[in-house]
Structures are given as structure tokens and as C-alpha cells.
Amino acid sequence: MKNVIFAGVGGQGVILASKILMEAAKNAGYGIKESEVHGMAQRGGSVDCHVRYGEKVYSPLIGKGHADYIVSLEILESMRKLDYLALDGTLIVSIEQINPAPVTVGTMKYPADLEEWIKSNVKNYKIVNTENAVKEVGSRKAMNIVMLGVLSKYLEFSMAEWETAIKNTVKDKFFDMNMKAFNAGRAF
């Protein structure tokens, strides 16, 4: 059984990333459960998706301390999810910063030492700067797929399986762009 959490801010596309992963897992013959956030929180709030696949999966939610991978599209958001990470789990995080309301209105500061903290407290981590990758792809919105590409290096699915999963999930006209983003992620 594999447990993956995608975390981010409403609008960053965590649902699409998890959909592609589910499609890959489904095609590989696994059972799947996923849980996602709709509604109020999507208005720029914290959002996450839990994806689980394996022989027999019951719960759509990952229990705290049981995530094998946390893929966070925003670095502050990864902090909110840390208690889900298993001790030998891996945190994959983009250094992207999106200021939350308390920071924009000036009542709180965006923590400056998150990268350092992760490096000294999390056993397995991969911190990536997706800035150039999204520039090359030509869309900030593709960051979710770049991060999925980073994750893909840790999972068992072949490149062909990923390609099929992406093809089956995104609209045809966005396929090339998404593949480009995915490959950029794999290159990290």
C-alpha cells in the first residue's frame, strides 16, 4: 500500500495531480481510495488530497504518521501536513511561497527558515525550485504536474504508464504542455 498526500493552496491544482496518480494506479490494477477538498476552502485556503493505492484499501483518508510521500506545492503548506508523514516517509516540496492572509495584512510573518528546518528535521526530503521549470513550460498552472513528475521518480509506474495516465486525464490540447511539465519534474 502507498499513501500519498498532495498539499497546496486552493487553485494550485492538487486535485488534477492526484487524479493522474489514481489513473496510473488504476491502470496498474491497484485498488484506490482518494479524498479531496471542495467548497469554501478552495477560495485560496489550504487544500489537500489523500491518495492511497494497493491490494485492498479501505479508508479514503491517510492516518497521521502514515504518509509515504507528501508532495507540497507550497512550502508553508508542507508544514501543516508534517504530522501525516511516516518516519521513513519522504517530503517533496516546492519552495514556492504564496502569502496567506495573516501575512498580507501584516499580522504575521512568513517564516523564513522553513527550508533549513526541513533539512534538519525531516529524514527524507526533496526540496525543489520549480521557478525555471514552469517558465520553460510556459504556465505557472503546470507546477502541479512538475511536482507530480518529481514524485514519479519514487513510484513504481513506468514512463509509458504515466504518459497513458496523463493522456486519459487531461484535455487533448493540454497534453503536450503537461508532458513537458511532467518531464521537467522528472529531471530534478
Next chain:
Amino acid sequence: MSKKVLLGNEAIARGAYEAGCHVAAAYPGTPSTEILETIARDYRDIKSQWSPNEKVALEVVAGASIAGARALAAMKHVGLNVAADPLFTFSYTGVNGGMVIINADDPGAWSSQNEQDNRHFARAAKVPMIEPSGPAEAKEFVKLAFDISEQFDRPVIVRITTRIAHSQEIVELGEKKDVPVREFIRDPKKYVMIPAHARPRHKFIEEQLVKLKEYSNKSDLNRIEKGTTRRGIICNGVAYNYVKEVCPDDWVLKIGFIWPLPDDMIREFAGLVDEIIVVEELDPFIEEYVKAMGIKVRGKDIVPLLGELTPEIVDEALNKNRPLNSVPDYRNEIPGRPPQLCPGCPHAFVFEVLKKLDLHVNGDIGCYTLGVLPPYSAMHSQGCMGASIGMNLGFEKAHGPEMAAKSIAVIGDSTFIHSGITALIDLVYNKGTGTVLILDNRITAMTGHQDNPSTGKTLMGEDAYEIDLEQLVRAVGVKRVITVDPKNIEEFEKVVREEIAVREPSVIISLRKCVLIKN
């Protein structure tokens, strides 16, 4: 048969399609909204519609059912409060074609104003209720619900929760069953609930409940799963999954038939184990029932009453003190990330002005409820949909007309049509002098941008008459009606100042499109 990964709500829509459903109506509400959106998108043989509110949606569905069609209504938990009146009496009339209500509870209040447990409605309205544990089951339960409805002449509620509605799993797709629309045979004793007809119908539904209990006892919606310990867990809905995962060795009684509960099976289960724990979200609905049967159970003394259950909460309740196996928490306080109005949102201009004028704002439900949070902090009371106008009148009745000059009712276009219009009639009729601000952003935004009677489009994408809010408001007797673009902040402020000052009812329509409206 093909397999597809479906969201719980998509699986429910699929279930309606496979069951040969003919008519579906709803008012949007998280976590139920995608059910009708999916029907309108993928299953266009079903006549689907957004109604102005849940009561009307249920009445349309009741009418379609009595006329002979298979019909489905979907709503969030608080929507069933609005539709409670038709529910309780269409329980008496019963159905002709199958009538199914999808009720989506929201433990944890992820997107709601409360976390009520609507299992109580099934008991109170004397209608059967079934509850799946995941999307694949949800599809099958919806199909079965139509059959039960027709077999027992009862509306049937399928209860889901946010975690079922918004979780995905692999669902096996089945064929559509072609069900003809039945004939409507006039039968006032069944379909017209004057007291003389209602009394015998009450007897009938009590008899049906007895039969339904027998059905529930035999139904495979409830099942006993063997364990190797001496402990038994009774559970329902999504909690079943958590139990299976954290206590794989215990006996389990999975309840899918929530009402009526299967007495015989519960007794049988009690005979198989030494100790029983009920694991259910929200109220001790099953627990109290089993206790009333004279069976000793534990439940809310160890399983939380509040909020949503999670695997680790159930683990802690059933397995006690398992250490969490996670990394240390980040040491500094992390800034929260509350939801926000989008940049450029029309409501933002409005709240800037309301904040500046320091009015008492009786608010309502929609994106604009976020005006309660910083940086605006400009909403001071709010309850259910449509309440703002009545509450604002109540403020005036409590403190006199001076209060009307210091307060304002703020309500969205969709919410105004849902249940604000009747309160506006009250304001005029009962001689209030308050001001109502209708935030017309041309859409039902909060729930993901649905059309409504003031947008000129239907759920199925057809053009429709676009309600003229100005005319509507004038028709109920409001003489002062002004439409203004809130982005013209100075103009907008001037209008608000003028309208709150006058001693007669007035309506300001703040007209500006939601920035997320496509095209």
C-alpha cells in the same frame, strides 16, 4: 463492464442513471453539488434542474414521482431543513415512481454553518434511510433506493457525508435500466392530505416501517463480518473503513440500513461477542437505539461526538495510546490560511465601504460571508440562508427605526431568490424602514458557480427568463430601488449613506460580476 475512478457524487449520479431515473432537481450546496452537475453533464436523458431552493426541488421531485417518474432530489444537510415540510408530508402520500433524496451531511462543518446529523430526520419523518461507505457502494445504494421506494411506497433517503461525496474510488459501471414512466391514477385518499386522509396514511406508514424493519434485518446492506477477537464494532458510513483498517481482527456489524435499524441482526451480533463499541460520526444515533434494546454498548464515551472521525481518531479510541509515528512538528507558529475573497472580487468593494461606515451588518450565506474575516471584519450576525433580511427587521423591531439607520442586510442574488424574497415582503408588510443590499454577482459563486433564476441559464444550459431583480423588488412594494456598481466606491458609499438614512424600506442592488465567471 468498464471501470472508472469516480467521485462519490459522480457515482451517485451514475446510480441514478443506471436506475432509469427520469427527473432530478436540487439546489446547490457543498458537499452535494456535483451530483446534479454530473447528471446534467453526463446523463442528459435525465431532466435535471436547479430549483430556487431545496423545498421547491423536493416538491418538483415529489410531483414527478407521484406523476409516475423515477425522481431524485439532492441537497446538503441544511437543505433538508428547508425541505423538511414537503419531506414530512410526502412521507404520508408516498410515491408512484421511485422517489429518492440524497442527503449530504457535513461532519467537521468543512463547508457548512453547522454539523447536524440528519439521521434523525429519517426517524422523525418515518422514511427509510440507507448509507453507503464509499462511492462504489453509493452507486448501488442509489439503485436499490429506487427499488425500495417503489416496493414500500416510501420516499427513501440516501445519506452520505462529505468524505463519501468527495472521495474517489474505482466504480464498476453498469447498464442503464429502462424504466417506463408509470401512469398516474387519481387517488385523493393517497395524494391529498386532508386530515381525514392523513390519519389512515399515518397507519399505513407505521405498517410499512414494520415491514421495512423485516427487510432491514434480511438486507445485505447490513452485514456481520467475522473477527478473531471477542470484541464487536458496530459502524456505518465512512467510519466502517477506519474500523476495518485499525481493528482488522475485531468483529464488525456494518450498518447500511440506517432506518429502520435491523433489531434481529443487532441481537445476533450481541450474542457473538463479549463487548460492543459503536463507532459512528456525530450523534449517538445507533448507540442510543441499541442501548434502548437493552444491550450494553459503549460509544460516545470513547468516540468523539464532535467533528469528523479520522483513522487516527478511531485508532486512538479503539486501540488506545498507539504512538504516532511522525516527524516533530514545526516549532514556530504557522500563519493560518483562511479562505479569502478572490483578488478583484466585487464583494471586496462592498465590505470596504460597510467597514468604513461601521454599520451593523446582518449577513447571509455565500462568498460574501467571508466579509466577517479580516481585513474587513464587517459582518456581525448571520445564521441560515435568507436570514439577513428578517434579522435586520428584528434589529429594528428591537431598537426602533434608529437602528435601521445603523444596520443593513447583506444578501447574495442566489440566496435572495432562495429565501430572501419572502423576508423582503415581511419588511414591507410590517413597516420596516431598513435597507437591503443585494450582492448581484450574476452567479451562485460559493458552491462553484451555478446558474440560478437571475442568471438567464438553466442547469442543462438552456436560455431562461432572467429575473429582473429591480422589478421583483418593486413588485413587493419597495419604492426605493437603486442599482450601483460597487467598484465605483464613492458612488456606492453615497448610495448606502442615503438609503440607510431614509425612513422607508430600500433595496440597493450591488451589480458586478464575480471575477471567476467564464466568458
